[in-house]
Amino acid sequence: MSEAPGYMSPEVVGCQFSVYPLRxxxxxGPIEAAVQAARREGxxxxxxxxxTLMSGSExxxxxALRAAFRAAQRQGPAVMTxxxxxxxxxxxxxxxxxxxxEGRGPSGKDDCRRVDGG
Numbered sequence: 706m707s708e709a710p711g712y713m714s715p716e717v718v719g720c721q722f723s724v725y726p727l728r729x730x731x732x733x734g735p736i737e738a739a740v741q742a743a744r745r746e747g748x749x750x751x752x753x754x755x756x757t758l759m760s761g762s763e764x765x766x767x768x769a770l771r772a773a774f775r776a777a778q779r780q781g782p783a784v785m786t787x788x789x790x791x792x793x794x795x796x797x798x799x800x801x802x803x804x805x806x807e808g809r810g811p812s813g814k815d816d817c818r819r820v821d822g823g
Contacts, residue, residue: 711798718766719793720748722773723756727782735780742776743769760793 713719722743726735740757744750746769748761759769770787777783794802 709792711795713760713793713795715792716762717760717791717793718763719758719760719790720766720770720787721756721758722770722785722787724773724777725784725786726777726780727784729781735777735783738776738780739773739785742772746772 722739724736724739726732729735740750740752743757743759746761747765748759748769750757750759750769759766761769766789770785774783774785777785
């Protein structure tokens with residue numbers, strides 16, 4: 706199976722995960738430990754405001770997910786959620802879609818018309 710234009714190869718697995726420390730006064734430590742553990746498994750890791758994105762081979766991603774959960778657990782009770790995908794859109798395609806949503810064409814200029822009559 707080959708990838709469509711704007712999409713990564715199906716062999717690249719992506720994962721979006723979030724760690725939720727439970728009954729802990731400081732939540733930053735378990736989250737940072739989870740992210741660092743995932744990175745050590747060889748995945749590309751990008752931290753977002755609400756979740757962390759990582760990608761790599763299937764073996765890397767599942768090992769990173771396990772390592773991240775264990776790292777968070779070592780700091781106390783925690784919940785982890787994860788969404789896995791293969792054949793994800795590229796950053797370029799996502800950026801293009803975001804520009805269209807924001808009403809900017811390829812030039813970056815605002816092409817949107819106000820719909821509230823103002």
